[in-house]
Amino acid sequence: MTHRISRRIEIDAAHRIPEHGSRCRHLHGHRYVVEALAESVTLVDAGVQRGMVLDFSFLKELMIAEIDRPCDHGMMLWVEDHQVLDRLAPERAGEQWQQSLRDVVAEQGYCETCDNALGTRLYLLPEPPTAEVLAEHWFARLAPGVRDRSHGRARLVRVTVWETPNCRAEFEPAAER
Helix, strand or coil: CCEEEEEEEEEEEEECCCCCCCHHHCCEEEEEEEEEEEEECCCCCCCCCCCCCCCHHHHHHHHHHHHHHHHCCEEEEECCCHHHHHHHCCCCCHHHHHHHHHHHHHHHCCEEECCCCCCCCEEEECCCCCHHHHHHHHHHHHHHHHHHHCCCCCEEEEEEEEEECCEEEEECCCCCC
């Protein structure tokens, strides 16, 4: 028997898919809804989490730390989106600033910064920030925390990202063999 729990959060963020052949190539925003689904074959057998897969508040705290805090009311961009990044570069920083962003993304898989000409929140990714890319990226950011907070008992199963009430993308890794 497997028990599953899920938690949803909502964020407001802008993104752009620069190579898209339609309207998505323009900078625009969404009210993203992000859902994380975790499961365990055993429930906690003692303490404050007795009878739980994982306390919902732990999952919420993790989602706030990894998704809401760095991305809400910011811009999620592909680190190679030079058209936008050229305009956001701090004065006299130019290519050196963009290279430093690429270096951070290459090292850790993303870069969050407010160091730009507008002082706005930027969240940079190695790929264009489609709903599919965001779902996979946020899965990778959340999975270790679910495992750690449950002491290895629970695992993250899936992350679903809604861009609109009618459009969503899911990421669920292939079953381990």
